[in-house]
Amino acid sequence: MSEIQLSSKIESIKEKTNKYVLGTYNRFDIAFEYGVGELLFDVNGKQYIDFQSGISVTNLGHSEADIIDALREQADKLFHTSNLFYSSEQADLAEVLIVNSFPGKVFFCNSGTEANEGAIKIARRHAVSKGIKDPVVLTMKGSFHGRTTGAMSMTGQYKVREGFGDLLPGFDYIEENNITHLIEMFSKYKGRISAVITEPVLGEYGVLPLSDEFLIQLRKLTAENGALLVFDEIQTGIGRTGKLFCFQHFPFTPDVLTLAKALGSGFPIGAVIVGEKHTHLLQSGMHGSTFGGNHLACKIAFETLRVILTRDLISQVPSLSEFFFRRLRLIQNNFPNLITEIRGKGLHIGVVLSIPSREIVKECLQNGLILNSTNEKVVRIMPPINISIERIEEAMTIFETVLAGVNV
8 A cells, every 4th residue: 555545545534533533632743553562553554562552451452352252252242231130240340449459349331531529429428428518529629520511610720620610619729748738628627527538649730649648648637527539540450550449559449439441441431339337329310321331341341350359460560560660760860851750559550751742752753652641741551461571672762762852
């Protein structure tokens, strides 16, 4: 196929997209056709190393054989009935989630933002059950919890809320990793705090981990004040940080856990895990979802967890992470004026630059490496959790070569 024909293929896709799809995304000039493991191939046949994982979604890479087999098997049986009936696939998935997290029950939905909407409703029901007037939910100033009106309202980053007028009241925002401000906020709203909802690693804010000390103090204050602690693990869940769930790194358990993204390996599914002390808050008729927890979604999510747990993939994440951080620090030593910080947890890594990161990500893309730009100056790296050392080295060589071409 000639270069003209290859060029016209992507141009045709772009033209149709721009004509018929709302322009809510700033897209790169690439359309992918298929993937194998950590590799993606565009419509022109060019190969890329995928270290974005669909924004922490394809934690097992692409075209995982066991997941495809499970999808085909379930597709031959049932896609969907409704939550008016029992489902063995839903029951099996709920069991594996509870057994591997904490005692409680699960509500299934279709996305992360819906999971967080469920958490808001639980927080509000908790406030009503305790007779709290003018309840407040606290989140982090750098947080991101989704794009629905409620999830936007509790998102701390103003740029996400800007341009939509007045949103849902009853939220305020804590300075992340600032224990003094955390204590001040609990004093300011004493008796009114129904919940604190937080990501353990602020992904869209530039992969900023909350410190152990901050989170331990947060758990102490929520317990003392009768407030729920909700962990938004939509990005950090399903093995990304070196535990199945990020909260398992800490000496406490949240009251509520929200999940999505990698839970379905790219198939839409979300979940809210509610601790057993609080399962009474949402009773029959108080919440629901037409598609949530249908047969096909639950089968794929169950198989995703089965693959991760039975192959013991999570135990490899700490050593892969250590190699990554050492390799990135070597690169930082070569470009001290360009890389100001390397941070993250497990295989959720942020490289903070002294310049805007999008152009670096764009140049890496042209060289066959898919990364993510976030919070203006951060390159976010999220490979599949079953990645090899050899592929990490190949990717970091591309990254280093791109940085070498930058004038600072």
